Amino acid sequence: MKDEQRDEPAQEESENTDSAKASSAETASETESVEELKQSLSEANDKYIRLYADFENYKKIAARNREDLLKYANEDLMVDILTVIDHLELALQHVTDDAPSDSLTEGVNLTLKELKSVLEKHGLVEISALGKPFDPAVHHAMSQIETEETDENTVVKEFRKGYILRDRVLRAAMVGVSKKQAASDKEKQSVNKEQEVSTEENN
Incomplete structure (x- = not known):
C-alpha cells in the first residue's frame, strides 16, 4: 500500500514532464509555421x-508609343510634301535667275x-545649316570645300535643305563642309595674286 502511494507522485511527475515536452514541441512547431x-x-x-512595377512600366511604354504614333502619324506625308517644297524653291530660283517675272x-x-507655315503648325522645322558647325546628327556631308574664310568643319554650302519633325530628324540637310587649304594651293593663290597685281601695274 505504501509502495503504491510512493509510485503515484513519480507517475504524476513523469506525466507532467511528458506534457511539458509535448507543449514545448507544439510551441516550436507553431513558431516554425508562423x-x-x-x-x-x-x-x-x-x-x-515586381509585377506592379512591370505593369506600370508597360503602361508608360504603351502611352509613349501611342503618343509617338500620334506625333509622327503624318511622317510619310511630310516627306512627300518636302519634294514639292524642293520643286517650288528650284522653280523660284530659276525664275529669278533666268527669266525674272515679278508676278x-x-x-x-x-x-x-x-x-x-502650314507645316510649321504641324511641327516641321527647317534645319539651320549655312555657317553652322557640321553636325552629323542633322547634316549629311556631300563634299569638302577648301577655304580659309571660315573655320574648319563649317557648313559653307547647302545642296538640299533638311527638316526636323517635332524632335525627330525627318531629313538631314545635304551640305558642303569647309576644310583647310593645302599648302601648295595657298602658294598657287599667292602667286596668282602677285601676277594679277603685276599685270595691273603694267597696264
Whole structure:
C-alpha cells in the first residue's frame, strides 16, 4: 500500500514532464509555421511589387508609343510634301535667275511661305545649316570645300535643305563642309595674286 502511494507522485511527475515536452514541441512547431507563413507572405509581396512595377512600366511604354504614333502619324506625308517644297524653291530660283517675272516670283513665294507655315503648325522645322558647325546628327556631308574664310568643319554650302519633325530628324540637310587649304594651293593663290597685281601695274 505504501509502495503504491510512493509510485503515484513519480507517475504524476513523469506525466507532467511528458506534457511539458509535448507543449514545448507544439510551441516550436507553431513558431516554425508562423515563420514559414511570414516568409511566404514576404515572397508573395515581393512578387506583387515586381509585377506592379512591370505593369506600370508597360503602361508608360504603351502611352509613349501611342503618343509617338500620334506625333509622327503624318511622317510619310511630310516627306512627300518636302519634294514639292524642293520643286517650288528650284522653280523660284530659276525664275529669278533666268527669266525674272515679278508676278510669277511673287506667286511662287507666297505659295511657298503658306505651305511652310502650314507645316510649321504641324511641327516641321527647317534645319539651320549655312555657317553652322557640321553636325552629323542633322547634316549629311556631300563634299569638302577648301577655304580659309571660315573655320574648319563649317557648313559653307547647302545642296538640299533638311527638316526636323517635332524632335525627330525627318531629313538631314545635304551640305558642303569647309576644310583647310593645302599648302601648295595657298602658294598657287599667292602667286596668282602677285601676277594679277603685276599685270595691273603694267597696264
